[in-house]
Amino acid sequence: MYVEVRNNxxxxxxxxxxxxxxxxxxxxxxxxxxxxxxxxxxxxxxxAAGKARWLKKQEKLANERGY
Structure with a gap:
């Protein structure tokens, strides 16, 4: 991988x-x-990570809908 250093x-x-x-x-x-x-x-x-993502998404949807 190459990264050029410009102007020190x-x-x-x-x-x-x-x-x-x-x-x-x-x-x-x-x-x-x-x-x-x-x-x-x-x-x-x-x-477990998938379940956590699903729960987070459900919580977000519930907050948007006002439940």
């Missing part, structure tokens, strides 16, 4: 670099590969 502005180049890493999914993959997660644990975690 290293902080801005670092921010751009971090953004590129995040968009490519490098950091997420690194976190996932730090420890082995059994497939059953991954399914359970994914199911």
């Amino acid at each position: 502005d290293v902080n801005k180049a670092l921010r751009i670099f971090k953004k590129k890493l995040q968009n490519e999914g490098v950091l997420q993959e690194y976190k996932e590969r730090q420890h082995y997660v059994k497939p059953s644990e991954k399914r359970r975690k994914d199911k």
